[in-house]
Amino acid sequence: MAEHPTTTWEAMQDASVFYRRHQVYSIPGKLPNLGDFIVAGCRYGGPIALMRDMNKLIALNRATPVLAKTQIQVYSSAGEGLLLLSWDQGKIVRFGWTGDERLVVLNEEGVYRLYDLQGDYQQYSLGSEAGELGIVDARIHESGLVALTGSLTLLEVRGWDGAKPLTLANPGISQPPFSWAVIPPDLTISRHVEVLLSVDQTIYSVDNLESIDQRLSRGPFTHVSPSPNGKSLALLLSTGLLWVVSTDFQRSLAEFDTHNVIGAEGDVRQVEWCGNDAVLVTWDSLALLVGPFGDTLQWFYRGPTFAITETDGVRLLSPDSCDFIQKVPASSVSVFRPGSTSPSAILYNAWENFTRRSPKADESIRSIRPDLGAAVNECIDAAGREWEPFWQRRLLNAAKFGRAFLDLYDPADFVNMGQALKVLNAVRFYDIGIPLTYTQYTQLSSSSLIDRLTARNLHALALRISSFLSLRPDAVLRHWACAKILRSKPTATGTGKDAELDGDDAVCRSIVEKFESLGGGSVSFADIAKRAWEAGRIELATKLLDHEPRASDQVPLLLNMKEDRLALTKAVESGDTDLVYHVLLHLQKRLPLGTFFRLIEEGGSHLALASKLLQVYAREQNRDMLRDFYYSDDRRVESAVLCLEEANAMVDPTAKITTVKTAQKFFSDDKERSFEAKMMDESARLLALQQQLEKDVDGKMSFFGQSVSETIRTCLVSGMSKRADKIKSDFKVSDKRFWYIKLQALTSIRDFEGLEAFARSKRSPIGYEAFVRHLVDKGHSNEAVAYVARCDAHKRVDLYVLCGEWRMAAKECKDRGDRTKLEQLRKSCPNSLIARELEQIAASMK
């Protein structure tokens, strides 16, 4: 029987709160002396990274091998070595962990690498400016970093995909801060990162907009440490006073003098938070837990320790053990506190009686009947808080026992907790070494836990857990496939090329089969193929890529592999125009122009989309290329249209005419396009004529660029009617159109005599009704009347009315003897005066 949970509890605040220190792993001798190293720990039970602190002298002995080069060692919480990195770049200023357990290493030149647990890395830079200034220090949080440059400005990097660093507001300080910390963006109110710098007596809080002096007078602070929820701040004064304030510096939460702590020797090593309500201060061999009311607990260790803040406690690595210190969760207190009379404690007690076949069990259950549901829930919760499977099982059994007395109970919580505990116990196993609490597990989410396992190459366990939790196996399978490709060697030993193909085939088949059998339907084959390609397995990559349904993933890799035609075809098939552009722009840069064009043209109708998009793009951005493209494909019409578009934009008359002529030539090369050629010929002639016209009027009037009709109109309006006639005959303008133009032009300049003369010049091809209507339209009713008489007889009445000549209309009626029409007029006439006149006319009709 494992020892009772309460044995590790220690009371605080008059025994109203308990803290417990649980030894998760016993690791004597596994870790080197932490005092000699710079350490960075990863949250959520993650590994720690160690680098020798070059500022310290160490004794040479067997335990610490002599290292000439900078090395970073990574250990799991259980003290197992995971990784050893050699660093050959500039001096490391800081390293830390990302949220997904990658190690970030930043050097003084502003270059940072992200190592995964297999030792593969991506490298990014903070930019050349940062490189020149040099990086002095940095703070790395889960989703980004803030670097302090040589000129004491701050650079922020958001996310871990190589984003461009942003410059934060300049704090304007002249010497490096005594200490500083960063509150990650997801914990601040503004949702942007906030930097706290301890300068002189005070603290500056800096974000990307401004730098605010908090006007404190107690500084300098040797340690600045924000709580896991970003709401409070633990500050250690140089006097040794520990001061806890809210991050907005409005409320002082607690103060505690660490100066007189017994057993504290030397400098304070770390100030870390234990959950959100207690602070752990460590010295070389002492860890002191300060509660919210200044109560303390202390533990002694054999040597230097390293504390890693977790959201619900603190993990403490010491030479002998990996401990987890936390506030005892409410449910555990409720069940196990000595003398507890809470329903859950009674339920647990009843179950123990039951197993001992004591009749008290029934009595106890009866007594808590109304609260039984809550008691069951609390037991389940308490089970989740226990480290020992023995106690987990007992608590779950108690819950199960209590459940039997409930009529309606949703077992989902019970089942979920059982599953979660099974998973947690598995990953806490020292071989795996992830000491995750239930609270952390719910925060981290099961899928990230699986990602962490795969990152350690624990595919089998990850797969089993994901199927146990009925999660999709995709992520695990993808990682597995990549790992498999890297491990497998093309079996090219001796038998030449064929054997190599076989090897690729086998790997590809085994991967595909695995995916099919495990239902990893949405795994991106492109990712895997990319890894294969990066590993130099081009054949394998091509084979894998065939299984990729998403063109957007397929195409970039195909391009990299120089499978140009295939890439273009796939892009076109996907219908994603952006992807097509991606391929086109890429190929245009890489291929000789001729080859590029041929590739598109040979595609025929299949690649029509690509061809069209190229034209759209080139029309705006690269007209010379478009000209070449049309020329190489003998597309005369398009070439001509291109010329015309350019001509339209031109201002210089001569250039415009030349361009139009070029277009004309293109058209005339195509015998189907004789009409267009003729039109362009006319167009060029017109432009030349207009140029001449402008010269003739000394530029007083502008003709250039007008249409034929407009040119005629302008001529007429400016009294050059001879020229107008000439243009009419030159351009074979139809009589009808000419008459309309002249009618409109003369009306607009109120040349009614000219109009009259024109109307008489010959029989109007457009009739005279048009004259009447146009004149009336333009408000010249009086002039219009004259033309009514020349119109068709049966329309005259209405036209007179249109002109407002009611009497004439009536007379017309009379002349034609149309009595009904006259009656109609009388009814619709506007005033009584006219009505009377009409009546008279009607009367006279007899």
Place this chain on the structure above:
Amino acid sequence: MAATAATSASASDGATSKPDSENDYMLDVSQLNEVARKGLVDALNSVNGAKTLVLDPSLAGPLGLVTEVALLKHHGVDKMFWLEPGPLSASTTNIVYLCRPQIRWAKIIADHIKRHARESQKHTYTLLLVPRMSTLIRQILEDEGVLGDITIKSYNLQFIPLADDVISLENDTAFKELWVDGDETVIYDSMQALITLQRMYGLFPRIIGKGDFAARLANLMIRHIPASDPSDSLLNTASEKIDSLIIIDRRTDMITPLLTQLTYEGLVDEMIGIKNSHVELPVSLLTPPSAPNQPNAAASSSAAPPPAQTLMKEKKKKHHLTVATDPLFAELRDLNFSAVGKKLNQVARRIDDDYKLRHQAKTVAQLRDFVGKLGGLQTEHQSLRLHTGLSEMLVPMTRTDHFNKSLEIQQNLLASYDIPTQITAIEDMIAQGTDMQLVLRLLCLASIIAGGIKAKTLENIKRELLQAYGYNYLPLLLSLAAPPLAVLLPSPLPQSTPQSVAASKYPYTTLRKQLRLLLEDPDQLDEVENDISYVYSGYAPISVRLVQCVAQKGGVLSNPAAEKDKKGGDADGRKGKGVAGTGRVQAHPIVGWKGFEDVVASIPGAAVDIVQKIPGALDGALPPVASMMIPREQPSTTVVFFLGGCTYTEIAALRWVGRQNRGRKFLVATTGIVSGSSIIESIAGIERGSGTSKEVGLQ
């Protein structure tokens, strides 16, 4: 009993044309508005602090529909500028560009950045691309050497609700991009927008479509579903509320948009122009009369809008045409313009009566009631003023020679009556200098209906056109003749024409009979709006007939409204058949093109009919086709997507179809609202008036 209650309710409550019970199952498209707004806010908030917003003018309209300036200000937008060439002086460090991924915008942005660098101004640049990231833009910024200075993000603006049954991508150039440039970006964007719709409401159980691009869109949608996030639960279930998606590609029916729209809203679009639901109106129409608080007889008469002539000259202001604030508009928008006057008259009388009620108010309580209603009355009064004024502006436009001549030509062409004469008439219109787009519309119409225009005649007309309007329109004529558009063709086709053009010949005359496009007896029209053809005074839009082929098969062959009278008698006897007291037939399940396969096949372009597989469905479950055959208990919505845009008349016609059935509503989705003139102008590359004003601000 229920039925009479419903009819009486709709009669008494004139403001809403639909009884309330039906609104229950309408899809709530305002969600889309929320999504769009939230997306914008998130995008803006990703940049910390005050920012200067530089806006693509073509986005101002769509954005104006989803947000207002106050919201932008609230999220840190300090000043706004149009994205246009020339210097940009911003007072804030952050500059946020918001634009569609077009090359010219990228160039302007690059110019701004370089200019600032020269003047050593320091700014942080963010570019929000609508609706998604673009390699092209990235490339151009890189070519210009400014990619490093700018952060590129995307703002995924998709469907915007224009009305409670119309959603639009508000892409003005979709038609031209597809059928002239061959740029299929619109299809891809539509696909994503439709998938978003499915993410909200579940998979469309069936996708039916007509037209080559419609087929491409349908196939893209099918292909993309399995690739999307498998955890998305709604993408794994068939939609409860939507019974199918019908995709109509604009090329399938080019005739309809070329005609002059004759509904109220359509005519406003034709004559004045509606852009993003906004119309530019004279200020005096929009501002209430000076003394609105004294609704006595004198005030109401003095409130009459000034005569049309003066209105035309007045300063213009943008007005949002929406049912939300203007209930009268809901009654008017879909009416044939000839009926608008009567309706306005009715409403005027009703309002007058309502005002008179105050004379009957004897007690204080009655008076209080009246005062309570006063606000509503005044809004109604104001909207009555607005629409009366607007109609007055329209009337003279509909009286012009050109307008009537073109209507006459259209009607004759539709009846295939003496086509050579019509072409001569078109020629005359050119001679008279009629608006170019109107002439071209008629010409294309003639070409489509007659299967081409005699080569010699066509050449002559083209020559006339070019001489009258300028030789620079030659590319436009070539575009109209080139495949895949091919709407202006000689007849017979020259030997060298590609096969595809020959195949795209439109079988108008057969369609006219088979789809009952022309109303035989147009006199009836004035009395009842008993067929969708009322929207064009006697011609039924082919596109809507095609939708009817899927969703209201009976309506294609005969008038459901006319039939109603006949059936009314024996309806009570056969309750089981689903003929309700209202006389409206229960909508039949969607079975694809069934019954009209031949007609549909005769129209050029591919026809699709796909039953979407539910990814998660087990084999044992009902095969989807079988389950679809069972008449639905629940009312459902049919989504009709117009690829390449639709006209207001088509929306009106679909609303009419929706009213004929019980249990089926239509949700019109489109790439944008088009009209014949907007199509022709976009091909010609003419920008439509509004949106170019220097004043910055959303509508």
